[in-house]
Amino acid sequence: EADIYQTPRYLVIGTGKKITLECSQTMGHDKMYWYQQDPGMELHLIHYSYGVNSTEKGDLSSESTVSRIRTEHFPLTLESARPSHTSQYLCASSDSGVNTGELFFGEGSRLTVL
Amino acid sequence: AQKITQTQPGMFVQEKEAVTLDCTYDTSDQSYGLFWYKQPSSGEMIFLIYQGSYDEQNATEGRYSLNFQKARKSANLVISASQLGDSAMYFCAMRLKTSYDKVIFGPGTSLSVIP
Secondary structure (H helix, E strand, O other): OOOEEEEOOEEEEOOOOOEEEEEEEOOOOOEEEEEEEOOOOOEEEEEEEEEOOEEEEOOOOOOOEEOOOEOOEOOEEEOOOOHHHOEEEEEEEEOOOOOOOOOEEOOOEEEEEO | OOEEEOOOOEEEEEOOOOEEEOOEEEOOOOOEEEEEEEEOOOOOOEEEEEEEOOOOOOOEEOOEEEEEEOOOOEEEEEEOOOOHHHOEEEEEEEEEHHHOOEEEEOOOEEEEEEO
16 A cells, blocks of 8 residues: 555645645655646656655646655645646655556645636 | 657457557667556556566566567557456556656556447
8 A cells, every 4th residue: 555645635726826735655765756637638747856855857847846855755836826737736656676666646636726 | 858659549448358558658768667557537546567678578467468669669558358447547657767767657548448
């Protein structure tokens, strides 16, 4: 059973608000990822981390920022939300020391910006 | 450029038949891994199968097998004896070892199993 948690599950906010999507995992995984996905569509990588204080931007340009101060925690922040940020955000983690290194996913945070 | 292509937006298969979902990838890396994930309408991401770029044998996991053709850069998923519960979105993904284990996904294929 994967232990990766995302909060909030659902969030409706107004334009211009600052939001932070939380992601935590208790598996000690070194790699963590944030994806943006519209319903039934492709997962777009927006940020990933390969260790504490080591983050990279993904292929999808995003106005969000991330931090990795602790192994288990990988929050995503939007300083000023806009309607174009409305989407589902999926967090995942993996252990690069394992052969398959499969990604374990959280349940997602569905964001609606009015 | 690193990219995953899945050319079949939607597929239909009769229950109990086999189906192949196509995936091609583009990378100049020598060390990479390929995954298939299933996403039912509930939204959870379910790991199905993995193939490493240096693995000589095609991966198999129960009813799932991965037809890996390295020279053609293809990693097709074969589902044998389809079941109604196989109806879902299927995503091909690639892990790039030389890019700090960056993992990118393809656009997905929607599979519908017909009774």
